[in-house]
Amino acid sequence: MALIRSKGNLTTEIALGKLLWAAGLRGYRKHWPILGRPDFAWPGLRIAVFVDGCFWHGCNCKTIPKSNRRFWLNKFESNRGRDIRVTRALRRSGWKVLRVKECALSRPSTIKRIAVAIESRRDVAA
């Protein structure tokens, strides 16, 4: 199974882990065994966070390799298609799904989005 390639790599995952910790957002589990294996999840609150590596997801911040251009374009396209399918399927079963681009990790708005999701789900659970 080729599960690893399009996920955020270890560096981005560690980076987000540190940011979550610094923001006081604890209690997450890594690689929770649901569809898509989210990088971070709060299973009790049904919140899943995916870190999307910029290269593998064809983010605008990266340049497409010149050789085998068509191959890469297809690859990015199919990765994005899978992201959308995974996101939809999880949402349908009640998960709040947040996707974070690697290049947006350190933006304050990223952590804010996660914090807001946790807070609003906690209110519902309480």
Ligand SMILES: [Zn+2]
């Ligand atoms: Zn990017």
